[in-house]
Amino acid sequence: MGTITESTREEVKDIVYNFFSEECEVDINRINENTNIISDLEGDSLMFLELIEIFKKKYNLNIELKTIAKYIVKHPVETIGQLIDTQLLIIAHENKIVDLA
């Protein structure tokens, strides 16, 4: 499990912003923490899955997709800010994320 520092947050933020900017062909300056992934960026499942895979590789995460899905059912991710927060929790807790309230 990883330790979350301010630099980890910045790194995750950069990855997420650059990913959506490129995938959705949106100027990165138009993306902020309140940007809605579906209604503002037209994000889709494939993007979500690709992003999960990017983070799994980058942080060598031991996490199952079904675990992420279980967590997201209880804690929906709609905005870029929520996605970054969830990703940081995944890095910090990996499969134990489901034990979080």
Add this chain to the structure above:
Amino acid sequence: MKEVLGCGIDIEELIRFETNIPTRTNITGFAQMVYTPAEIAYNLDIYPGFTFPLCFSCKEAFFKALGVSWTNSKISWKDIELLFENKNNLHDYSIRLNGFAEELYHEKKCCSIESYLEYTSTYVIFQVILLS
């Protein structure tokens, strides 16, 4: 007369799958998350550039027909399997349901599935209709 209990359609752009198509020497992380071992085994030899995007599209179409998403229910990508039976005809396939997808299918009292697929050099389309 049969009643339509659910309908889902999905279109995918092939180019978006370029980096995640599995091969014999590299079962990508994406493939391990989304496709079942049977899908990977069956589809590796049959135009994987088409069959894997079609599998993905089939799953998405099924989620829509069942009225759920992998982020708002217990359904998993691996609950729905698309298996191609004939190397020379991508229209010859079968769909298998497992886990929560199978539960939902029976809960909705579905008795049969009509499905259609089509593909071009750039897109694949899959439609699922659930019937009483």
